Amino acid sequence: MKLLLVGEVRDGRLTAETAELFGFAARLKAETSMVLAGDAEALPAFGGRLYRADGGHEFDATYQKRLVLAAIEREQPDVVALPHSSYGWDVAPRVAFAMNAAQVSGVTGIEDGGYVVESCNGKMLRTIRPLTSRAVLTIQPGAFAAAPMAGSSEVIAIEAEPDAAIEFLGCIEPEPGVDLARAGVIVSAGRGVGGAEQLELVRALVDALGGEVGASRPVVDAGWLERVRQVGSSGQSVSPSLYVACGISGAIQHLAGMKNSGFVLAINTDRDAPIASVADLLVVADVAEFLPALTAKLKSRR
C-alpha cells in the first residue's frame, strides 16, 4: 500500500499532528511519502519522497488542494492522510472530491482494515470502510503516538497556481491572558454546571485547591467565562497534575486539549458521557450538589 501524508507547517515548524501522521503510517505499514507546503526549520527526515513547495498562500485552500493533487499525480498513492486540524478538515474534502474518492474523517484507530471514528459527539465509535480504490483520511489529533523519524528523504519540488477567489486579510492572535499550560490544577466548567451564577461553586473549589478556572467551549460561547480560559483544540492545550471537569460532556475537541493531564476527575450526571473515556475518576452527580461538599471537605483539612 502506498500512503501519501499531507504535513502541516505553522509558524515555521511542523505541527505535532504532522509527527503523529508518521505514527499512523507505522501502524499501516505502508510505503510512505509526504507533501508539505511552507518553510519549516527542519524538514521531516524519513526514507521516502518529500514533495515540497515554498511557504505562502497558507490560507488559500484551493492552492493547498492543487499542491496535494500535484503530489498525488506523481506518487499515485492508495491512501492520502491529513491531520484532522483546521487545515486538514478544510483541504481533505476538496482533494477527495477531485479524486472521486471516499473520505473518512477523524480516524482514531484501525480495525480489520477499516478505520475507527467517533460518533455522537464522541460518545460512540464505528468502523468505516472506503468503497473506492483510493481514499482520503483525516487523522484525529492525539489518536496515534508520534513515530520517531529516521532516514533521509528525497526532496522533490512541486508548485501550484494560487487562487484569487478568497482574499486573506490577516490573522488575529488570541489576547494574552491566563496561561493555563503552567497551572498544576485546573477546574473547568462545562454547560452542565447549569448557569453563569453557578460558576461561584467552581471558583470556590479553585480557592480550596489552588490553580486556575478553565472552560469548555459552550461555556465561553455563552459568555459565562472569557475565551482565554477555553481548554481544547480551539483553545489551550493543558497538562496539569489534576484536571477537574465539572459538567463537561467531553467533546472530541475538548478532550484533545486536556487528555494529557496527570489525573482527571469528572463530575457528570451522565455516566455515558464521553469524558468517561479519559476520566480516572467519574463522579456521577449533580455539580451543584457535589462541588460544595468537596470544597467543604477540602477546607476542613486545613
Add this chain to the structure above:
Amino acid sequence: MNILVCIKQVPDMAGTFAPNTAGSWFDETGLAWRMNEYDAFAVEEAVQLKDKLGSDARVTALSIGPARVVETIRKALSMGGDEGAHIDDDEAPERDPWQIASMIAGFAAGRGFDLIFTGMQSEDRGSAQVGLLVAERLGFACVTGITAFEWRNGSMTVDRELEGGRLCRLRLKPPALLTCQPGLNTPRYPTLPNIMKSKRAALTVLSPDSVGLESPRVSSEHFRPHERNATGVILEGDAETLASQVLEILESRTCVLGKGGAR
C-alpha cells in the same frame, strides 16, 4: 440575495445510543430529535443577513430525511426562513457525506443561490465534509468553521477559527458556501407570530432521485460505545459520601494536596 440554509435533524446527544440490527448505526427507538446545533448558527446568520438586506433577500431551509425532519424545517422557518424544502428520504440517516452532498448540490443547481450556510459538522456523524463537497460540486468558494460574518458592499468578511484561539480573516464574494461554528451568533428563540407564520410557509417535497442521489463512497459497521478509561473508577451516591471518597482518592493518587492542607 437568494440564500440557502442546509440543516440536519439529529438526536439529543444526552440520549442513550444502541446499535441497530445491522450494527451500522444507532437504533432510533426512544431518541428525542432536534436541529443539529451547528446548523442553528447557520440559520441565525442567514436570517440576520436577510433582515439586514430587507425585502430583496429570501431564505430557503433545506433538510434531508424521513417525515420527522419537517419539524426541524418548520423550526428554521419559525426563526425567520421564508420557505422550506424537504428531500423525503427514509435512508438519509445512514447515507454518507458524498450522497448527502450529491442531493444538496442537485437541489441547489439551477435555483440561483448566492449564498449557502450550513453547520461545520453534524453532532452525530461529525464528518465535516458535506459543506465542502457541495461547494466543490457547485464551484462555490467555501470557508469552513466561521465565527464571524460581515456583509458589506457586495462582499463578505469572515473569521475562520484555527488552533489555539487564533483566527484568520478572509474576504470573498458570492457565490459562496460558509460552514458555521458555535460562537458565530446567538440563535434566536422563535416568537409565537413567527411560529404561526411558519406553519403556513411553502414546503417543497422532493424525492432523492429527482435531485441526483449518487452511490455511497464508504460503508459503516460495528457501531458501539466509546471505550472507557480501563482503569477509571465510577462513583455514585450521596454528595457527602462522594466528597469523602474523592478526597481520599485525590490524596493517594495525586500530589496536589500538600501535607496538612490544600495548597
